[in-house]
Amino acid sequence: RAINDDQFSSLEAYIQLPSVNEKDDSKAKEEQKDKTKLPLFELNQSTAADLRKIRGIGPVLSGRIVEYRKLLGGFIVAEQVMEVYGIEDSLFNAIDKQLFVDKSIISKININKAPAERFSKHPYINRNIANAIVNYRDQHGSYIALEDIKNTDVVSDELLEKILPYLALD
Numbered sequence: 001r002a003i004n005d006d007q008f009s010s011l012e013a014y015i016q017l018p019s020v021n022e023k024d025d026s027k028a029k030e031e032q033k034d035k036t037k038l039p040l041f042e043l044n045q046s047t048a049a050d051l052r053k054i055r056g057i058g059p060v061l062s063g064r065i066v067e068y069r070k071l072l073g074g075f076i077v078a079e080q081v082m083e084v085y086g087i088e089d090s091l092f093n094a095i096d097k098q099l100f101v102d103k104s105i106i107s108k109i110n111i112n113k114a115p116a117e118r119f120s121k122h123p124y125i126n127r128n129i130a131n132a133i134v135n136y137r138d139q140h141g142s143y144i145a146l147e148d149i150k151n152t153d154v155v156s157d158e159l160l161e162k163i164l165p166y167l168a169l170d
Helices: 005-014 020-036 060-070 078-082 089-098 116-120 126-142 147-154 157-167
Strands: none
Touching: 060 078, 078 089, 116 126, 126 147, 147 157
């Protein structure tokens, strides 16, 4: 049964309704509880089948993630998953709490032994840079420190920072 405006006015002080914010807060708390129950996936060891268990990752994306991981030599940070074709920021933001990385299992390129072809297979190193790294080594001898690849004049500070975790001396 409905009440009229006069009745509502006289009762309004005694009526307590949850605010919209309180409803939103309780919903956010429930969503947060659900997130803590989500399974975690280590990006450098998970199979494509494992990754398909993540909501939003199907067979195509899981395969691309595994293939990109092989090309990289492993993920250094979970954010690198956004470099995989088809992984939008919104999808990554939805799944990032389920992802973590073990940096100890990165496959590294030996800068004193690897041929240019090996370097150029890495997504961050193009053929010109690969050739410059090898040519410099051939002309000047083995690299003493990883940072010495900057002497090639084609490796910027930014690129060096990206590729350093993937390089080894011996």
